[in-house]
Amino acid sequence: GAVVSQHPSRVICKSGTSVKIECRSLDFQATTMFWYRQFPKKSLMLMATSNEGSKATYEQGVEKDKFLINHASLTLSTLTVTSAHPEDSSFYICSARPPGVTEAFFGQGTRLTVV
Amino acid sequence: AQSVTQPDIHITVSEGASLELRCNYSYGATPYLFWYVQSPGQGLQLLLKYFSGDTLVQGIKGFEAEFKRSQSSFNLRKPSVHWSDAAEYFCAVHYGQNFVFGPGTRLSVLP
Numbered sequence A: 001g002a003v004v005s006q007h008p009s010r011v012i013c014k015s016g017t018s019v020k021i022e023c024r025s026l027d028f029q030a031t032t033m034f035w036y037r038q039f040p041k042k043s044l045m046l047m048a049t050s051n052e053g054s055k056a057t058y059e060q061g062v063e064k065d066k067f068l069i070n071h072a073s074l075t076l077s078t079l080t081v082t083s084a085h086p087e088d089s090s091f092y093i094c095s096a097r098p099p100g101v102t103e104a105f106f107g108q109g110t111r112l113t114v115v
Numbered sequence B: 001a002q003s004v005t006q007p008d009i010h011i012t013v014s015e016g017a018s019l020e021l022r023c024n025y026s027y028g029a030t031p032y033l034f035w036y037v038q039s040p041g042q043g044l045q046l047l048l049k050y051f052s053g054d055t056l057v058q059g060i061k062g063f064e065a066e067f068k069r070s071q072s073s074f075n076l077r078k079p080s081v082h083w084s085d086a087a088e089y090f091c092a093v094h095y096g097q098n099f100v101f102g103p104g105t106r107l108s109v110l111p
Helices: none
Strands: A004-007 A010-013 A019-025 A032-038 A044-051 A067-073 A076-081 A090-096 A110-114 B003-005 B010-014 B019-021 B024-026 B032-038 B044-050 B056-058 B064-068 B073-078 B087-095 B098-101 B105-110
Touching: A004 A090, A010 A019, A019 A032, A019 A090, A019 A110, A032 A067, A032 A076, A044 A067, A044 B098, A076 A090, B003 B087, B003 B098, B010 B019, B019 B105, B024 B073, B032 B064, B032 B073, B044 B056, B044 B064, B044 B073, B073 B087
Parallel strands: A010 A110, B010 B105
Antiparallel strands: A004 A019, A019 A076, A032 A044, A032 A090, A067 A076, A090 A110, B003 B024, B019 B073, B032 B044, B032 B087, B056 B064, B064 B073, B087 B098, B087 B105
């Protein structure tokens, strides 16, 4: 199947700093990627849909100025958590679908800890 | 609105025993249904999917699931559980461009 790579897998940052998470589709081009957040022992919540070459579409309640998404190429989307706070600590997962495929492929996830 | 429920938060089974994880969905049209597995600290891996056709679908690692339209269910089964199956399992419905995930069922396996 298609491969989606996410980096870093773990990151610890200080409050007030920004953290960038990368999501790459390794063997296919993805015009659309998705960013999810998963709280401990909870399901995945869609944060935003990343669209190549245009602005991301954010779900209700997600602060677009805090969670900056850039989809500059057909194989890379980035999520930047700005001015991080401890409550931003979570597991973030991206996914992407190859063209014409309904099935989504997920990255390995990024464990963010803000101290 | 589309929703997915997984009634069992946590299930414990003995190794070698059979397993059934329940999933119910609320969706107006014919759904695309998925089961994903997540090991601790990892991303999601697709176990199986249903789009149309035969309502009993086979997946990886010996898993299967049956789509029952009358019950709006898509339960996951495995005849004999292995210790390595201990993980979190998510049922999902695909609609539009997005997925809606159930809350997940954590599976523990006793030796």
